[in-house]
Amino acid sequence: MRLNHYTALFFALASPIVMAAPADDIRASLDQLNLPMQVQSISESPLDGLYQVQMDSGRIIYASADGKFLVQGALFDVTDGKLSNLTAAAEAKAIGDALNKLPREEMVIFSPEEPKTHVTIFTDVECGYCRLLHSEVDELNALGIEVRYTAFPRSGPSGESAVTMESIWCAKDPQKAMTEAKLGNTIEQASCTNPVAKQYELGMQLGVQGTPAIFLANGTLVPGYKPAKVLAEQALANQ
Structure with missing residues (x-):
């Protein structure tokens, strides 16, 4: 058994919470795709120029500041030679919060x-x-x-x-x-x-x-x- 990240992108659970631009550009780009998805939050990721888009399910995708590029996958921190999956940690916390409710x-x-x-x-x-x-x-x-x-x-x-x-x-x-x-x-x-x-x-x-x-x-x-x-x-x- 494994998680299918592609499937997890396409669903809606709650009303969106957005920050000021460039979040507006990212949302506008997603809206043009007519995807049945709502966003919980959009925030800066640890990587300059890349924004974290989090769904209410806990799943995360990433987007460029202008919303023209989307990235689906894991973001790793390799500071001091240690490999840390930032995406998995953020997703797990949100999923835990949802299940615990x-x-x-x-x-x-x-x-x-x-x-x-x-x-x-x-x-x-x-x-x-x-x-x-x-x-x-x-x-x-x-x-x-x-x-x-x-x-x-x-x-x-x-x-x-x-x-x-x-x-x-x-x-x-x-x-x-x-x-x-x-x-x-x-x-x-x-x-x-x-x-x-x-x-x-x-x-x-x-x-x-x-x-x-x-x-x-x-x-x-x-x-x-x-x-x-x-x-x-x-x-x-x-x-």
């Missing part, structure tokens, strides 16, 4: 009494590695990690997996329903107003392409399954 009542949460930190996991009940990871939720809780599940049915928001996940979110006991579904057991079908389609769209906007997609509290992505002890160590180091 998700309403708790819209997620299926497994939490210890006194969590030290948390992970947000885009999951699919039909995913083998998601099932393996879920079998270690008790261990993660024992290590102080709260597990927050969001829905990402890989077959799409109208597939069979999505129907099952909607039943989980609508169940009287979503935690129990989640566990039963990930054991491969049939759960009682239920319907209600639920966030499954919205969470799937959020995952797409973040560039999620596979499950489990695990985001640490600071927005850092852990690609794919990791054993509980390894994941807990990473989660505690990236709060």
